[in-house]
Amino acid sequence: MVAAIPDDMFTPDVIADPYNYYGRLRDEDPVHWNETYALWVVTRHDDVTRLTRHHELFSSAVFKNDPKPAYPAIDESDLGLYEYVRHYQGDQFIQHDRPEHLDMRRIVHGYFTPKSMEAWRPFVVDAVSELLDAAEKKGRMDVMRDLATPLPVLVIAQMMGVPREDRPYVRQLAEKLLYIGRGEHNRMPVLTDGMKGMLEYVSPLVDERIVRPGDDFISVLASGEKKGVFTRHQVLVNTSLLLLAGHETTINLICNGTLAFIQHPDQWALLKKDSAGAAKWATEECLRYDAPVKSIQRLASQDVEMRDKVMRKNDRIRWFISSANRDPNVFADPDRFDITRQPNPHVAFGNGVHHCLGATLARVEGQEVFKALAARFPALQVDTQELQYQPSITFRSLKSLPVTWQ
Amino acid sequence: MARKLRVWVDHDVCVGNAMCETIAPKVFRLNENRQSEAVDPEGDTVEKILEAAENCPVSAIFVEDAETGEQLFP
Ligand code: HEM
Ligand code: SF4
Numbered sequence: 001m002v003a004a005i006p007d008d009m010f011t012p013d014v015i016a017d018p019y020n021y022y023g024r025l026r027d028e029d030p031v032h033w034n035e036t037y038a039l040w041v042v043t044r045h046d047d048v049t050r051l052t053r054h055h056e057l058f059s060s061a062v063f064k065n066d067p068k069p070a071y072p073a074i075d076e077s078d079l080g081l082y083e084y085v086r087h088y089q090g091d092q093f094i095q096h097d098r099p100e101h102l103d104m105r106r107i108v109h110g111y112f113t114p115k116s117m118e119a120w121r122p123f124v125v126d127a128v129s130e131l132l133d134a135a136e137k138k139g140r141m142d143v144m145r146d147l148a149t150p151l152p153v154l155v156i157a158q159m160m161g162v163p164r165e166d167r168p169y170v171r172q173l174a175e176k177l178l179y180i181g182r183g184e185h186n187r188m189p190v191l192t193d194g195m196k197g198m199l200e201y202v203s204p205l206v207d208e209r210i211v212r213p214g215d216d217f218i219s220v221l222a223s224g225e226k227k228g229v230f231t232r233h234q235v236l237v238n239t240s241l242l243l244l245a246g247h248e249t250t251i252n253l254i255c256n257g258t259l260a261f262i263q264h265p266d267q268w269a270l271l272k273k274d275s276a277g278a279a280k281w282a283t284e285e286c287l288r289y290d291a292p293v294k295s296i297q298r299l300a301s302q303d304v305e306m307r308d309k310v311m312r313k314n315d316r317i318r319w320f321i322s323s324a325n326r327d328p329n330v331f332a333d334p335d336r337f338d339i340t341r342q343p344n345p346h347v348a349f350g351n352g353v354h355h356c357l358g359a360t361l362a363r364v365e366g367q368e369v370f371k372a373l374a375a376r377f378p379a380l381q382v383d384t385q386e387l388q389y390q391p392s393i394t395f396r397s398l399k400s401l402p403v404t405w406q
Numbered sequence: 407m408a409r410k411l412r413v414w415v416d417h418d419v420c421v422g423n424a425m426c427e428t429i430a431p432k433v434f435r436l437n438e439n440r441q442s443e444a445v446d447p448e449g450d451t452v453e454k455i456l457e458a459a460e461n462c463p464v465s466a467i468f469v470e471d472a473e474t475g476e477q478l479f480p
Contacts, residue, residue, distance in 0.1 A: 052422075053422040053440035054440065105425075106428070109425060109461060109463075113460055113461055113463070114460075114462075114463065114464075114465050115460060343418040343419070349421070350421075351421045351422055352421065352422045352423065352424070352440065353422075353423060353424050355421045355423045355463055355464075356463075359463060359464070360463065
């Protein structure tokens, strides 16, 4: 008899090491019904690929249509706030299905083509180099605070035309929005605080772009209102979605990737030997090995079979990138960090029609960071006894990553 | 005479984002694995095909001049 797999996904051991827990589910019960949260947990690479590519079977309109209460449970007194969250989240274009999703994605897609994102590379190179100059002078750094956070915030804020002096405030609001993926019963007030603050903050920026469009990305979103694709509320929440998605995930790529290199000196040596040549596939392996986003949700649009299970219409489903990226059916020696893996069909950016809009941008940032670190630092060491992760089911986020190189 | 193209999709890379099918539906069709196949390289203008290739978020689409072999995308 195999021991039953516990259903609490927020325990310290699952947060510290998701690979053991979700890996066990993948190997023993790949389409698992989690009774505690009334939720399907899908962990294999082929199932995740099928699920994300069949948007007509698996709806992304989770917040609008999920008939079940929030999980983990929230305070009874916060049910009104949860309705606010549903309305806010539900208006993001990532939370829409076709046909609306296609119209919305077409407004923003052209801005993010691989070619147009390549044009940002010199900006990224300069920003990395400035941040590392400052760190080098101090002789130590917190990779999170001194590199991984300021870089993507700088890039996305520049793209969106957010004034420089406002960036720390945007980051503060973003930290509240991250409570979306957490388990505390009293998380709603912090979350809604962040949402309201974000709407208040971006509102005048959008007003201005409606009247005087520029070449920034908020103007692109605002053009969607003129074309009748977005309502004003949708422009506002999508502006805030982009501000958040545009940096939080990339922070994790930089921190988790740097940590993987520190823990695998042989791979670090390999990167140093030819950082320009190796950075592309090294970044892919970082995305695979310790993925920035752990899991995402869907709702079944109809009754649908997966393996030996039947999901019912409106059942909620969470698909796990962390376990799919370590699936032994797809990746040889999946727990090994190997920067020469090629091809590397990880699902860190999802798949199908919702495949990450910012994937190329994130790749460019990751590549330039790993290249620069390898070129400038002979060796890095972790400068703390204990590494801690945010207790989120969505994001794989270190709380900090202090390092030295002496 | 219109230029003849060779068009193909790298299935190690294609993530089934379906933007190519949206832009040039006669040229690109998603197969049962939801990956794109270049079913008819003459199904649309060269410009449309190149627009589809450029809008592929993972640069999985390759376009060549069928006669000269000149690479037109990427
Ligand atoms: C390493 C960094 C990143 C990771 C791991 C990541 C991951 C993901 C994943 C897994 C999805 C799929 C969501 C779903 O299927 O429901 C997604 C979608 C999305 N991402 Fe990213 N992302 C990253 C960076 C970025 C950046 C830099 C931006 C913006 C500049 C961005 C904007 C978006 C948007 C707007 C969507 C929704 C796309 C849609 O629904 O059509 N992401 N991302
Ligand atoms: S746009 Fe690219 S990734 Fe999407 S289906 Fe077409 S070839 Fe595949």
